[in-house]
Structures are given as C-alpha cells and as structure tokens.
Amino acid sequence: MSEIVTTTHPTDPLLRAERLPHIWCPGCGIGSVTACYMSALAESGLPLDQCVVVSGIGCTGRVAGYVNLDSFHTTHGRAIAFATGVKLANPRLQVTVFSGDGDLFAIGGNHFLHAVRRNTDLLVVCVNNFNYAMTGGQAGPTTPRHSFTTTTPRGATDQPFNLQHLAAALGVVYSARWTALHLRQLKTSFSQALQLHGFRFVEVLSPCPVGFGKANDLGEGIEEMEFYRAQGVVDRRISPAEALIEMSKSTPLPLGVFVDPERQGNGQAGPAKGADGVVGR
Amino acid sequence: MTVRQAHQERVRTGDHFINGDVACAEGALAAGCGLFAGYPITPSTEIAEHLARRLPEVGGTFVQMEDELGSMAAVLGASWAGARAMTATSGPGFSLMQENIGWGVLTETPCVVVDVQRPGPSTGLPTQTSQSDVMQAKWGSHGDYEPVAYAPASPQEMFDLTVLAFNTADRLRIPVFIMADEAVGHITERVRIPAAEALPSSSRPRPTDAPGNGFLPFKAGPGLVPPMAHAGEGYHIHITGLTHTERGYPTNSAEVHDRLVRRLSDKVLRRADELTLVERVWLDDAQVAVVAYGGTARSARQAVRIARERGVRAGLLRLITLWPFPGAAIAQLGLQTRLVVAESNLGQVAREAERYTAGQVYRVTHAGGHLLPPEPILEAILERA
Ligand SMILES: Cc1ncc(C[n+]2csc(CCOP(=O)(O)OP(=O)(O)O)c2C)c(N)n1
Ligand code: SF4
Ligand SMILES: [Mg+2]
Numbered sequence: 001m002s003e004i005v006t007t008t009h010p011t012d013p014l015l016r017a018e019r020l021p022h023i024w025c026p027g028c029g030i031g032s033v034t035a036c037y038m039s040a041l042a043e044s045g046l047p048l049d050q051c052v053v054v055s056g057i058g059c060t061g062r063v064a065g066y067v068n069l070d071s072f073h074t075t076h077g078r079a080i081a082f083a084t085g086v087k088l089a090n091p092r093l094q095v096t097v098f099s100g101d102g103d104l105f106a107i108g109g110n111h112f113l114h115a116v117r118r119n120t121d122l123l124v125v126c127v128n129n130f131n132y133a134m135t136g137g138q139a140g141p142t143t144p145r146h147s148f149t150t151t152t153p154r155g156a157t158d159q160p161f162n163l164q165h166l167a168a169a170l171g172v173v174y175s176a177r178w179t180a181l182h183l184r185q186l187k188t189s190f191s192q193a194l195q196l197h198g199f200r201f202v203e204v205l206s207p208c209p210v211g212f213g214k215a216n217d218l219g220e221g222i223e224e225m226e227f228y229r230a231q232g233v234v235d236r237r238i239s240p241a242e243a244l245i246e247m248s249k250s251t252p253l254p255l256g257v258f259v260d261p262e263r264q265g266n267g268q269a270g271p272a273k274g275a276d277g278v279v280g281r
Numbered sequence: 282m283t284v285r286q287a288h289q290e291r292v293r294t295g296d297h298f299i300n301g302d303v304a305c306a307e308g309a310l311a312a313g314c315g316l317f318a319g320y321p322i323t324p325s326t327e328i329a330e331h332l333a334r335r336l337p338e339v340g341g342t343f344v345q346m347e348d349e350l351g352s353m354a355a356v357l358g359a360s361w362a363g364a365r366a367m368t369a370t371s372g373p374g375f376s377l378m379q380e381n382i383g384w385g386v387l388t389e390t391p392c393v394v395v396d397v398q399r400p401g402p403s404t405g406l407p408t409q410t411s412q413s414d415v416m417q418a419k420w421g422s423h424g425d426y427e428p429v430a431y432a433p434a435s436p437q438e439m440f441d442l443t444v445l446a447f448n449t450a451d452r453l454r455i456p457v458f459i460m461a462d463e464a465v466g467h468i469t470e471r472v473r474i475p476a477a478e479a480l481p482s483s484s485r486p487r488p489t490d491a492p493g494n495g496f497l498p499f500k501a502g503p504g505l506v507p508p509m510a511h512a513g514e515g516y517h518i519h520i521t522g523l524t525h526t527e528r529g530y531p532t533n534s535a536e537v538h539d540r541l542v543r544r545l546s547d548k549v550l551r552r553a554d555e556l557t558l559v560e561r562v563w564l565d566d567a568q569v570a571v572v573a574y575g576g577t578a579r580s581a582r583q584a585v586r587i588a589r590e591r592g593v594r595a596g597l598l599r600l601i602t603l604w605p606f607p608g609a610a611i612a613q614l615g616l617q618t619r620l621v622v623a624e625s626n627l628g629q630v631a632r633e634a635e636r637y638t639a640g641q642v643y644r645v646t647h648a649g650g651h652l653l654p655p656e657p658i659l660e661a662i663l664e665r666a
Pocket of ligand 1: 057059060127140
C-alpha cells in the first residue's frame with residue numbers, strides 16, 4: 001500500500017515522513033490500517049500530544065516506528081503489559097496497542113486476558129494476517145486449519161482462536177473485525193473505540209502475500225483482498241461464537257462490530273470501570 | 282486521626298522496627314516511587330503487600346500483574362510515562378524479567394528491580410536464603426551491558442540502598458538492581474528513616490529545549506547520559522529495543538551499534554569509582570581479609586571479631602556494590618593480605634575476585650538454604666593467618 005504514504009495525504013503530518021519508505025512489502029495491509037487509524041485519531045479531536053502507540057515485535061510491531069506520536073516498540077508479546085504501565089502512571093494519556101496476532105495472542109496472550117479482566121483503559125488493535133509474518137510465515141494462534149505455513153507443511157491441524165469470541169467472552173467494552181479493505185468501516189470502528197473507555201479491541205484481517213497468501217493460493221495482495229471482499233459478511237445475527245474464520249471459498253468471513261456498549265447479548269461487556277488488582281489513581 | 286495521617290506521609294521519618302522487605306518498600310516510598318508492578322514470590326512478597334497498602338495512600342499506583350514478564354514491562358512503561366517505577370521478585374521471577382531488563386538497558390529506562398534471593402537453580406528452596414543470583418544480575422539478559430547492583434546487609438540498608446537505587450537509576454538512566462537475600466529481607470531490626478529533606482535525591486536528565494523538530498532522544502553529552510523526554514510531553518519520541526540512532530530510529534549499522542553499546546557500558550564504567558561502595562572493617566593492619574556481602578557479611582563480621590579476640594589480625598571488606606565489581610579494592614587488598622571470600626553460592630564473587638588477585642582467594646561457600654554461620658569463616662581465617 002505504498003501509494004498511501006508516498007503521495008501527499010491528509011494524514012502525512014501524522015506519520016514520520018523522514019522514515020519513509022517503510023519496510024512493508026507491496027500488497028501488505030499494515031500500512032493502510034495504520035493510515036486509517038491515524039486519520040481516525042486526527043478527526044477524534046483528542047490532543048495528539050497525549051496519544052501514545054505501543055507495539056510488540058513483528059511486521060505489525062513496526063507501526064510504532066511510523067506514527068508521529070510518542071511511540072514505543074517494545075519486546076515480543078509485552079506490548080499490552082508495557083501499555084498498562086504507561087496508562088497507570090499517567091491516566092491522561094490515550095494509549096493504543098498495535099500488534100500482530102502472534103505477538104498479542106501467542107507469546108503475549110496472557111496479558112490480553114488480564115488486561116481485559118482489569119478493564120484497563122486501552123485500545124488494542126490486532127493486525128491478523130494468520131501467520132508469523134516477520135519471521136517468514138510460520139503458523140500462529142490464528143492460522144486456520146488446513147492452511148499451509150512454513151511450520152505446517154502438511155496443513156495446520158490445531159484449532160485457531162476466534163478472536164471475536166475470545167474478546168466477547170472475556171468481556172471487552174468494544175470489539176470489531178474488519179479487513180484492510182474495509183477502510184471506511186474500519187475508520188468508523190477506530191473512531192467509536194477512541195471515544196469509549198475501558199478495554200477496546202479492533203481486529204483487522206490483513207493480506208500478507210509473502211507469509212500467507214502465496215502458500216495458500218490466495219495470490220498477490222490484491223487477490224487476497226479480493227478474496228476477503230467476496231467472502232466478507234456483515235450480519236448482526238452472527239454471534240461472536242459463530243464468527244470463526246475458516247478461510248475457504250465456501251465459508252463466509254464474518255465481519256462487523258461484535259461487542260459495543262449498546263449491543264445486547266455480548267457477554268459481560270459494559271462500561272464498568274472497576275480495576276481489579278489496580279488500586280490508587 | 283493522627284495514625285492515619287502518619288500513614289499518608291511518603292517519608293515516615295523516625296525509628297521503626299521492621300523487616301528488610303518492609304524497609305525496602307518504605308525506601309521506595311521515600312524515594313518517590315510512583316508505580317509498583319509485581320507478582321507474588323517468596324521471599325519478596327512483603328514488599329508488594331506493603332506497597333499495595335501504602336502506595337495508594339500517597340497518590341501512587343500498585344498493580345499486581347499476571348506474571349513477571351508483565352511486571353517488568355509495566356515498570357518500563359510507567360517509567361516512560363514519567364514515574365519512578367519498581368518491581369520486586371526472587372530468582373524465578375528475576376529469570377522471567379531478563380528480556381525486558383535488556384530492553385530497559387538499550388532504551389535507557391530508569392527503574393529499580395529488587396531480587397530477594399533464594400536458593401536456585403529452579404524453584405530450589407523457596408523460603409530460604411541464598412546469594413546465588415549475583416552473576417545473573419551481571420549476565421542475565423543477552424548482549425553486553427554493565428549493570429549497577431547493590432547488596433544490602435540490614436533492613437537499614439534495604440531502606441538506604443533502595444533510595445540510592447532510584448537515584449542511580451535516574452541519574453544514569455539504567456535499571457538498577459537491589460540484590461538482597463532472604464535473610465536480610467526477613468530479619469527485623471531498627472530502621473531510622475531520616476527527614477524528607479535529608480534524603481539524598483537526584484533526578485533524570487531532562488530536555489532543556491521545548492518540543493520541536495530538533496530533539497534527539499539518544500544524543501548524549503560528555504556525561505554519556507542523554508536527556509529523557511516522557512510520553513505526553515509533546516516530543517513525539519520513538520523508543521525501540523532495536524539498535525537505534527540518536528533520533529531513536531532503528532538502524533542496521535554495525536558502527537552505530539558498536540558506538541551505542543560502548544556508550545551504554547561506558548556511562549556506568551566511567552563512574553565505577555563513585556558507584557562502587559564498600560565498607561572497610563579493621564583492614565588497616567589486617568593479615569587476613571574476608572570479603573563478604575549481604576546477609577553473609579553479618580556472619581563474616583562476627584567471625585572477624587572473634588578472630589581479633591584471639592589475637593589474629595583479621596578484617597572485613599564488605600561489598601555494598603556488587604556491580605560494577607569492586608575489583609580495584611580487592612586487588613589492592615590482595616597485595617597486602619590473604620583473602621577469604623565467604624558467600625551463599627558456590628563461588629560467584631570468589632571467581633570474580635580471583636581475576637583481580639592472581640588466584641590467591643580462599644573460598645567459604647555454601648549453596649544456600651541457611652545463612653552461612655561465622656564458624657566456617659572463622660576457621661578459614663585461622664587457617665590462613
Ligand atoms: C522472545 C522472542 N521470540 C521470538 C522472536 C522472533 N519473532 C519476531 S516477530 C515474530 C512473530 C510475529 O508475528 P505476529 O505477531 O503475528 O506479527 P506479524 O509479523 O505477522 O505482523 C517472532 C516469533 C522475538 N523477536 N522475540
Ligand atoms: S511479510 Fe507479510 S505482514 Fe510482513 S510486511 Fe510483508 S506482507 Fe506485510
Ligand atoms: Mg501475524
């Protein structure tokens with residue numbers, strides 16, 4: 001998505017222009033997700049000097065290096081825990097965690113569980129590309145069954161996480177899933193999430209032609225995008241539990257807002273701001 | 282209510298009869314610690330428990346994290362948000378913290394990590410004493426770096442050295458370790474807390490220019506410690522555990538890496554003289570000198586006293602700083618006296634001491650589990666006299 005960041009664009013001052021060109025591959029979705037987040041942030045009216053982005057390690061982890069905010073590129077899996085420290089030490093800060101599926105749900109999975117349990121005031125954005133992209137396309141916690149990766153040469157056998165189900169069951173305040181192609185809806189979700197308090201989650205299905213697309217006959221980035229568009233279904237009747245991603249041409253890709261403060265039947269979500277285990281200001 | 286008010290003061294000036302862990306917690310409060318993140322582990326838990334009660338009373342934050350990986354990460358995040366931040370643990374937790382300690386070293390993040398040591402490897406003897414993490418403090422995280430680590434020998438020093446650790450951490454922008462041991466953490470003694478104005482204090486170097494395009498978060502002056510801007514101050518800093526330029530941006534340059542890692546080491550090593558604290562007891566005329574630290578130094582002092590009573594000119598070099606290693610003091614002592622190193626591990630400091638003394642060190646060691654008593658140390662002194 002290099003055209004987003006190499007031509008003049010309203011979000012340009014929000015990116016660290018001196019760091020461009022970025023490291024992401026042609027056809028990668030991470031750049032457009034980043035630009036989309038930044039334009040939602042710019043329109044939110046939040047003071048940018050008080051906005052912080054924290055990333056873990058991975059291709060998505062590099063987001064922290066391109067946003068023109070106070071930004072931290074931490075260790076693999078620890079972004080949420082680091083962000084917890086930032087937020088608790090200075091509650092005025094608006095803290096967003098930006099990281100990959102492996103970082104947030106494998107090596108760092110425990111921090112996700114407990115940050116939701118505490119209802120920590122964080123927005124967590126997961127770029128879900130179904131693999132460990134930065135290390136060359138290994139299987140991760142969201143790799144769909146039967147998918148080929150460099151560590152599942154005969155097809156993945158383990159059941160992947162349905163992140164919407166996980167987030168809803170834990171009781172997040174807000175949870176949405178879009179693809180890197182649904183930029184308008186994604187931006188709306190970022191805007192909604194930025195106005196809420198407590199633990200908010202946005203999952204973005206993102207093409208990774210290098211690490212995932214090619215090995216699974218999804219083709220180049222544009223073809224992977226086209227697949228997402230064709231299979232994507234927004235239907236409020238689909239519950240988080242039913243929102244599993246099977247990644248086949250015969251099954252839908254459930255998208256949309258799965259948890260928000262108005263929506264009923266989403267488990268324990270609510271604006272309860274009690275902070276279990278956290279005392280003090 | 283007077284009692285309540287007294288409890289709401291950060292610095293509880295006066296005399297207290299408290300254990301080492303509680304004294305450490307009070308030291309953190311007196312030093313202005315704003316956030317503690319931790320996970321329970323014997324024999325350090327009382328530090329967390331005390332701060333869970335006391336920190337909120339003085340406007341600070343206590344958070345019990347889900348593990349030590351998260352505790353260390355939260356401490357680093359809090360530091361970048363402007364707080365003085367600390368965690369406390371024991372060997373197993375210290376092991377889990379090592380990767381993030383390395384992040385703290387490379388990103389120059391001030392913080393304090395307390396390890397109340399118990400015998401390892403592994404779960405070992407969870408409720409007993411040990412000094413077997415001394416080398417872990419030096420080499421625990423991957424890569425080259427020079428830590429600062431203190432070894433308190435009493436509840437009073439648990440207080441004093443925790444205050445000092447916060448000051449050193451801020452002044453040098455490094456994680457600083459308190460390498461306590463179970464014996465010192467759990468012994469109860471009188472601790473004198475001075476008036477707030479009498480406490481030593483130093484702070485982080487801070488940017489002098491207002492936010493603008495020019496700020497270089499990793500450009501250090503002659504003191505080798507760059508000024509630190511915090512999140513939320515308008516500088517739009519980028520902080521990464523990748524090797525970075527003065528601007529804070531990642532680079533693949535081997536030259537930049539070499540320059541950066543050398544500066545990070547040099548900022549500590551160049552100050553080794555002032556950082557390396559020792560206590561010298563009866564060393565002037567000594568023919569045999571015991572080198573000891575932490576809880577073991579209490580037994581060593583007793584052994585030396587008995588030796589003196591028996592007419593043997595014995596002395597004690599008590600190491601207060603373990604890292605940077607007080608090699609110069611040991612080298613000099615090695616020229617004048619015969620050395621005995623006593624410690625609750627299988628010779629971690631002894632081996633280091635030998636590097637400064639051409640191998641003439643006599644070892645009194647124990648893998649831990651009980652405090653090394655005075656007798657074997659006395660025996661060693663008498664043998665070497
Ligand atoms: C402790 C540790 N283990 C392993 C690695 C190697 N590593 C770097 S990125 C990565 C996977 C990242 O996957 P994901 O979070 O999905 O991000 P993506 O690259 O797909 O955006 C791994 C395993 C590391 N940096 N640190
Ligand atoms: S490997 Fe995949 S996730 Fe990483 S930059 Fe390339 S396309 Fe994007
Ligand atoms: Mg991934």
